[in-house]
Amino acid sequence: MSFLRPEFLWALPLAALPILIHLLNRRRFVRVDFGAMEFLRRALRRTRRRLFLEDLILLLLRTAAVLALILALARPAVDPGTLFAGRPARAEVLLLDVSLSMSHREAGSSAYERAVHAGEQRLEDLDLARGDRAALVWVGAPARRLAYGDPMEVRAALAERDRPERGRADWAGAFDVAEKSAESLAREGAEHIRITLLSDFQSSGFDLAGGDGAALESLAQGGYDFDLLDCGAQRRVNTAVVGLEVEPAELSPGAYGEVHAFFRHFGGEPRDGVRVSLFLDGVPAANTELSFAAGEQKEWSTAIAPAETGSRALEVRLDGDALGEDDARSAILPVRPAPRVLLVGEPAPFGEPANVFDTLRRFLDLGEGAPVRLEAVAPGRVDAALLDLTDVALLADPGPLPAGTLAALADFHLAGGGLLLAACAQTEPGDAAALLAAVGVEGVELDGVIDASEPSARIAIRDPQYPPLSLFRDPRWQPLLTEVPVSRYRLLRELAPAGAPAEAPLQLQTPLVFVRSTGESATPAEGDPVLLQWRGGGRSGAVWTAPPLPGWNRLAELPGGVLPLLFDLLAHLAPHAGHSLLLEVGRPLEVELARLPTDVTVTDPAGSTQRLSTPAVALAGGRARQPVLEAAPLDGVWTVLAHFLDRDGSEQVAVEKVAVVLPPAESDLAALDPEKWSVLLPGATLLRAGDASSVADAQPQDSSPRDYSSLLFALVLGCLALETGLAAWLDRRRG
């Protein structure tokens, strides 16, 4: 039995009211000094038993009337099948969708709140004493079982959480958990098991043709009853920020970058006058107003030139709507000073043609405000102190390097310093091999000179997405890099890794190649590497075999795109954050630090700060990886403050920021076609939460509870009528 209005049960103590009134009345009496007491005593002896019975019946009738009235107001619902006979034990497995889209509100309640309410209704009729059981599966990322067993405890667990998560729903995992739960419930004696999906059945949330479908198919084979309770809104309109990028991804102070914000309007109705604002570190930087046609995707671009260095937080926001969570999106824009480049080499002897060192120094040494801060030094003078002030060491076509220089360069590179080997005429394969071995790079080999005068060679782009090539993605500028004639070049090979892979293998990448023909047959895929980059373990370096060298190529005379390429390449090789600056909700959050920290605190997007107790993991070169969260629960900018001791013992503070973003697919609220369900679950019915039928129709036919309040009201009237009649008859009889 259950009650539809259980709050009235608090009035149950009022059933004692007639007894209290009776007792109070006995305290209110008239006092009479009486002489003929003996008659009274005898009269009382004769009538006591009858009077007690009469009073008892009246009292019982009054108490019963009050009790029945309270119960009638509480609207008891009793399963008629269980009223006079037992029924088989039942079990309910609730799969509660807690993905971001469940936050969408309509008519004052969110889909999640409707789902919780519907779930509570499902559990109302279950009774542990009859062997009923329940399980609650939290369909987040990852899916997990929140409660199991006693239906009351499951209901309490359901009511405990007042909001969904910010990520996706792991339906495949949820179906697996539900299957295990249902099997356990069956083993514990549940004869009738019903599996209820409480979700908005967002089309983009299910992969019924893939993993989700397979898991559901496996679950359906258990022969359970399925109810699909759609808790989503009737009108599924939503405008969301689906992307935020900056180009270039990193800026130097005062340099202009372009912010690209991407929006999408989901739903079948247009939306006008949507105000969009861009904030830099919480300060308004730009705004505009957009209009959207039904289903339209829009991009808004604006320029930005931050002056201060550091990890700058960008946020774009639009006017709130029914799903407010995806109306903002963050990104991190690192603003760093121009990289300090140590040009290592020897100038050409007086009277001889300029060598690579000379041309690179001429190109890169542009003084104050240049994209790089250059310092030139002979190989023999390279030491740790000099390298401590360096971001990238640029080796200008070096010959054999002194052992001390090699060792210092190795330490520098392993600690995260950038390394660019500009190999040309003077660098012999052995010299290059010695350097690469010293810095721990395998799989890269420099070979002999290729004479490319007949037919002439040129540089071609193999990987247009390589960040330093961003300028040359534009067809107008691409010829500046690719149409410079090359007559000779050093052959560079990327070797397949031999033997067991290294503990932290370097990622090799070849964005630029030489092609030796302009014909159709010569494709970048077949060319010899011009630029081969390695990355990993918090460091990156590259070998570049096309430095400007008179007599080899005409890059020195027609520098064209070489200069911007060099600037971008050096900036790219400079030390960067070893961790991702952009992360999706639910993913592990960690940061890479230059040293092992002594103390780390993290501040979440809501502004609350806590100290981390998880120790950092030491990496090669003294660097460290600090785990922050197993799964980032909130979108926005997370800030990690790390304290560590520098080499000289002074305390340093590093601030790392990571932007956590929502999965864009969650913003598309379009509902799944019910036909797709019917294929996998032929017997299941798609019901709407909130409709009376969603509760009543979903009950098993043999156990739908009936509201007995009208019967109790009739009982109240009966008791009152009987009491009145009896009291009147007694009054008459007693005179």
Add this chain to the structure above:
Amino acid sequence: MLRASDPRLLARLARLELRARTAVEGLAGGRHRSPLRGASSTFAAHREYVPGDDLRHLDWRVMARSDRSVVREFEEETDLTAYVVLDASASMAFGSLEWSKLAYATWIAAAVTRLLVIQNDYAGLAVCAGSALAQWLAPHGGERHWQHLVGVLENLQASGTGDAAEAWEAAGARMERRGLVLWISDCLVDPERAARAGARLRHAGHDLMVLRILDPAEIEFPYGRTTRFDALEGLDRLLLEPRAVRQAYLEEFEQHDQALRRGLRGLQADYRLLRTDEALETTLVEFLNRRQARLRRAGR
């Protein structure tokens, strides 16, 4: 208009003596046959007939001769002894009216003794307090004795518990001359004990007349609300719903009354139940009739 013997009138009078006189004087002009003269055998004088005179006393001969209606009056010459046995136990303090049963009883006692004194009879008084005989005034005649007797009555307080029949027996033992015994009591006693006490009096040659004084509330039991009845005699308390036990109470009362009547009827004693809201007149007349009957039996 109130009659002279109406208790509502008597209750307003300050002194018992005045009450008694008022009650007795009221008998003379009443509608009832006057009992004060003409009851003895010695002729005194003729007087004009007035309505209410006993027709048996009309002098038919004088009427035949003179065509006047006259009645014959006789002189009283009697030494009748009457004992008034008054119950002043605690239960007599009960009264739902402005006066208690004891007050009403003293009015009757004073009036009766006044009648006796007027007619040259001897009047004695026994006051019972519960089962004890509290006071005894031997029978005497004359105005001074009556004044003394009234003084005793006026100062009575209801007290004492126990069976009044014991006190009646004690009083009977003190009665040296045979005469008329008048019990004035609420008779809340065991009927058998009362009959036994009456039988002893009868055996001693007394005539017995019982005046049972009861408050209307004791007869009708009119209580409605929840009531706690505290015993006037003893410490008993009963909290009850009066309407629920009323019927049983009335039945108990009736049974007791019947038993009392049966016992006294067997002794040829007169029994009269008096409500305290009832005029004294009828009672006094009945008493005088009983006195006449006693005198007739005595051959005077």
